[in-house]
Each structure stands twice: as structure tokens, then as C-alpha cells.
Amino acid sequence: MQFVRPEIFHVAATYVDQEEMEQYLQALEAPWSTDAANTAEQLIEVAGRLCYRSFKPGLNKNVSKVREGNQPYLTNILNSKHGSVLEHGSDSYIFFNVSRVFTHEVVRHRAGCSYSQESLRYVRLDELRCSYPRVFERIEDEKKREHIKNLWIKHFESCEALQLELAQTLDLDLDNKTFEEKKKLTSAMRRLAPMGLATSILMTANHRVWRHLIQLRTSRYAEEEIRMVFAQVFEEQKKCYPNIYQDAILQEVDGIPEIIFKNEKV
Numbered sequence: 001m002q003f004v005r006p007e008i009f010h011v012a013a014t015y016v017d018q019e020e021m022e023q024y025l026q027a028l029e030a031p032w033s034t035d036a037a038n039t040a041e042q043l044i045e046v047a048g049r050l051c052y053r054s055f056k057p058g059l060n061k062n063v064s065k066v067r068e069g070n071q072p073y074l075t076n077i078l079n080s081k082h083g084s085v086l087e088h089g090s091d092s093y094i095f096f097n098v099s100r101v102f103t104h105e106v107v108r109h110r111a112g113c114s115y116s117q118e119s120l121r122y123v124r125l126d127e128l129r130c131s132y133p134r135v136f137e138r139i140e141d142e143k144k145r146e147h148i149k150n151l152w153i154k155h156f157e158s159c160e161a162l163q164l165e166l167a168q169t170l171d172l173d174l175d176n177k178t179f180e181e182k183k184k185l186t187s188a189m190r191r192l193a194p195m196g197l198a199t200s201i202l203m204t205a206n207h208r209v210w211r212h213l214i215q216l217r218t219s220r221y222a223e224e225e226i227r228m229v230f231a232q233v234f235e236e237q238k239k240c241y242p243n244i245y246q247d248a249i250l251q252e253v254d255g256i257p258e259i260i261f262k263n264e265k266v
């Protein structure tokens with residue numbers, strides 16, 4: 001067995017074709033530019049301004065003045081809970097070395113979320129990896145702390161030995177088995193794998209969802225692993241998109257950041 005740490009990889013983000021965007025603005029007869037520092041915030045601003053033709057005063061005769069600047073524009077979007085425009089920007093993350101507990105919880109989020117998860121029907125468990133819960137590491141009594149860690153290691157090692165013995169008994173490594181047969185047997189064997197097993201999941205979601213999930217999953221009432229992972233997601237999102245995440249309020253709870261948004265669930 002091997003101890004690992006959950007990691008996040010921010011593998012994809014929103015792309016804007018600037019030439020096409022320029023052509024749209026010309027078609028609308030609205031020469032306009034933004035100080036947005038990234039394409040997601042640019043696209044969200046365009047989506048909002050498109051709704052009211054508020055690229056410049058007078059383009060829509062009802063609009064006599066417009067907000068200038070991406071940051072104040074997005075402040076207004078968030079304050080007025082015009083959250084649907086946030087759905088135009090999305091990001092993909094690979095959550096690597098997270099447990100099956102994590103993946104089981106995260107896939108409960110449905111609206112605006114897409115997932116691809118490592119299949120344990122196909123992937124053989126010949127080496128079990130896991131992260132060790134921080135809550136056990138924080139036990140003050142050293143003897144108790146070590147005893148629990150030893151129990152954990154013993155259990156994981158015996159689960160790993162069991163997988164290897166099953167594979168050997170079922171002749172999984174011999175060439176006389178088709179891939180289909182191997183898949184069926186691997187799928188049955190995974191039932192004996194522990195929930196703490198490290199695995200990976202690719203998740204794509206839009207900014208309306210990321211905001212909602214960051215708040216729900218960094219909450220002190222959520223599980224520590226998912227809290228730690230979503231605290232990393234928040235840090236990355238805030239760094240990349242300061243205007244979208246501008247209303248975040250952060251405090252540490254049990255050594256992990258807990259994030260709430262002034263404009264909750266936009």
C-alpha cells in the first residue's frame with residue numbers, strides 16, 4: 001500500500017474566439033472592449049450586456065448610462081443574482097488521489113456538472129493507495145495516534161494481499177482469459193476494496209456551480225477530504241477569476257478554509 005495526498009489539476013477553461021467576438025460587436029454596431037483579465041470574465045460580461053444591449057449608452061434607447069469595467073459589472077451581476085450568465089464560463093478539474101468517499105459525494109451535484117470517473121470494472125487493484133485522514137493525525141495521545149495508524153495500514157495491506165490472491169486464484173494474469181472475462185472478475189473483486197481507496201475523477205462545471213459547490217463543500221459540516229479539495233479549487237478559481245469570486249468571505253475552521261459568498265447561490 002502507499003499513502004498519497006489528494007491533488008487537483010486545473011486542466012481546461014473557457015476559450016473565446018476574439019475575432020468572432022469582434023465581428024458580433026461590429027454587427028451590433030457596438031464598438032466595445034473590456035478590461036477583463038481572462039476569457040471567462042470577458043464572456044460573462046458579454047452575456048450580461050447582450051441581455052440589455054448595454055455595451056454603450058443609447059444602443060438600447062432605454063439605457064442612458066452603462067457600467068464601465070469588468071469588476072463593477074460583475075459586482076452588479078452577483079448582487080442582483082443574475083447568476084445564469086455565470087454559466088457561460090466553465091472549468092475542468094481532475095481530482096487525483098481522492099477517495100471513493102469523495103467521488104461518491106461529489107457526483108451528487110447534478111445541475112451543470114459533468115463527470116468521468118476511473119472505472120474499477122476495468123482497472124485492477126494490485127496496489128492500493130489511500131490518503132490518511134487528518135483527523136486521525138490530530139489525535140493528541142501519541143500511543144492512540146500510532147495504534148490507529150497501524151490498524152489502518154494493517155487493513156489496507158490485507159485488502160491489497162486479498163486482491164493479489166484473488167487475481168492469482170482466478171488466473172487473471174494468464175493469457176487464456178478474454179478481456180471480457182477479466183472485466184467481469186475485476187468488477188466482482190472491487191467489492192472487497194475499501195472506500196478510502198485513492199482514485200480519480202474529471203469534473204467540468206460552470207462558475208455558477210463552482211461557487212455553489214465551494215460554499216457547500218468547504219463548509220465546516222462537510223467531510224474533511226472534500227473540504228480540503230474544494231478549498232484548493234477555491235484558491236485556484238479566485239486566482240484565475242478574481243472578479244467572479246470577488247464576494248468570497250474566508251475563515252479557517254479546524255485548520256481548513258471555509259468559504260461563504262456574500263451573494264449566496266446566485
Ligand SMILES: Cc1cc2nc3c(=O)[nH]c(=O)nc-3n(C[C@H](O)[C@H](O)[C@H](O)COP(=O)(O)OP(=O)(O)OC[C@H]3O[C@@H](n4cnc5c(N)ncnc54)[C@H](O)[C@@H]3O)c2cc1C
Nearest residue numbers: 105107108109110111112113212213216217219221222223
Ligand atoms: C454537508 C453535506 C452533507 C450531506 N449529507 C448527505 C446525506 O447524509 N445523505 C444524502 O443522501 N445526501 C447528502 N448530501 C448531499 C445533498 O443532499 C445533495 O444531494 C447534494 O449536496 C447536491 O446538492 P445540489 O444543491 O448541488 O444539487 P443539484 O442536484 O446539483 O442541483 C443544483 C440546484 O438545482 C436545484 N434543483 C435540483 N434538482 C431539483 C429538484 N428536483 N427540485 C427543485 N430544485 C432542484 C436546487 O436549487 C439545487 O441546489 C450532503 C451534502 C452536504 C453538502
